[in-house]
Amino acid sequence: MKNHCFVKYTFAILVLVMLSATAAHAQEVSVKDAWIRGMVQGQSATGAFMELTGKSDARLVGVTSPATKTVEVHNMKVENGVMKMFPVESIVLPAGKPVKLAPGGYHVMLMDLKKPLNAGDRVPLQLTFELANKKRETVELSVEVRDLKGQPAPQHKH
Numbered sequence: 039m040k041n042h043c044f045v046k047y048t049f050a051i052l053v054l055v056m057l058s059a060t061a062a063h064a065q066e067v068s069v070k071d072a073w074i075r076g077m078v079q080g081q082s083a084t085g086a087f088m089e090l091t092g093k094s095d096a097r098l099v100g101v102t103s104p105a106t107k108t109v110e111v112h113n114m115k116v117e118n119g120v121m122k123m124f125p126v127e128s129i130v131l132p133a134g135k136p137v138k139l140a141p142g143g144y145h146v147m148l149m150d151l152k153k154p155l156n157a158g159d160r161v162p163l164q165l166t167f168e169l170a171n172k173k174r175e176t177v178e179l180s181v182e183v184r185d186l187k188g189q190p191a192p193q194h195k196h
Contacts, residue, residue: 065177067092067131067167072181074148075141075188076157084155085112086146086163086181087139087188092131099128099174100166107150109163114142123147128168141188158191159183 072088090098101109110125129144131137139145146163148155155161163179184190 066094066169066175067096067098067165067177069165069177069179070136072163072179073188073190074155074161074181074183076183076185077151077155078186079154081154082151083147083149084151085141086148086161087141088146088181089136089138090129090131090165091136092133092167092169094133095170096131096133096175097128097168098131098165099168101146102164102166103148103162105152105155105161106148107152108148110147110149111144112147113144131167133170155183157183157185 068091070089070091072086074086075084077084086101098111101111103109111127111129112123113126114121114123116122125147126144129137129139137144148161160180160182163181165177165179167175167177169175182190
């Protein structure tokens with residue numbers, strides 16, 4: 039009987055340890071609705087858009103992609119009737135509040151692309167976040183390229 043209780047107790051501890059280890063490795067920042075704008079011939083840059091939500095305070099501090107030589111986090115605003123786009127060091131993600139990266143505001147610029155991107159292509163992106171505890175987390179994505187209007191590529195039916 040004592041051995042049976044010991045096995046149950048050991049099993050319960052093992053389950054708790056596994057659950058806490060899983061929770062420790064859960065992503066602190068979620069990414070939703072990520073997409074990349076398609077390109078016109080001759081264009082060598084485009085934007086990536088998405089919604090980011092941190093479980094706790096965090097910052098988007100970097101983005102990389104093997105599809106391009108240069109990736110920058112940008113913002114866009116209108117000053118004196120002129121739209122200006124400029125790089126930013128980071129984007130603050132307040133805990134639990136979705137932050138949209140969208141045309142006309144914050145976005146990711148993919149510049150010096152190695153080849154043109156067409157609607158339906160998928161592009162790997164690696165987003166690096168600095169968490170409230172100063173640790174860094176990288177989220178790997180495979181992002182769909184949409185058409186110039188941001189619409190998904192038509193599905194082929196056979």
